[in-house]
Amino acid sequence: MSEGCFFEDLSVGQKASFGKTITEADIVLFAAVTGDTNPMHLNEEYAKGSIFGERIAHGMLAAGLITKVMGTQLPGPGTIYMSQSLRFRKPVRIGDTVTATVEITALNAEKHRATLRTVCCVKGEPVLEGEALVAVPSRAALAARTVPAEAAE
Secondary structure, eight states: OOSSOOGGGOOTTOEEEEEEEOOHHHHHHHHHHHOOOOHHHHOHHHHHTSTTSSOOOOHHHHHHHHHHHHHHTSSOTTOEEEEEEEEEOSOOOTTOEEEEEEEEEEEETTTTEEEEEEEEEETTEEEEEEEEEEEOOOHHHHHHHOOOHHHHO
């Protein structure tokens, strides 16, 4: 693996983050990919009459930034989602910069699993919080699957 960590490299308390400013294009593309055309996200006139008074980003668009952190940074490439809980705290608006952070809170060495606290913030305030369970590649498992050249002959 070029980036990220094997299970053996992980420790409780490790953190990684990624920030992205949410754009009009992000919302339109997310709606196209998912089929979620809720007017809260796409129709300014409709959204003006809502409790938010304006369009907001899809909650799962913000949550999707968590997968970027887990799949490319911590734990990194090869990480597989097992589960994710989410609590949406505040809306994300067009122009907000969302910072997704994951923190390792527990490790299961027998199963090569990591439990992570997941949070997305705007201006330091949580907009969503949750917990993820992921399977993490291990050096030992990789070595067991790799057949030495001499043994293959």
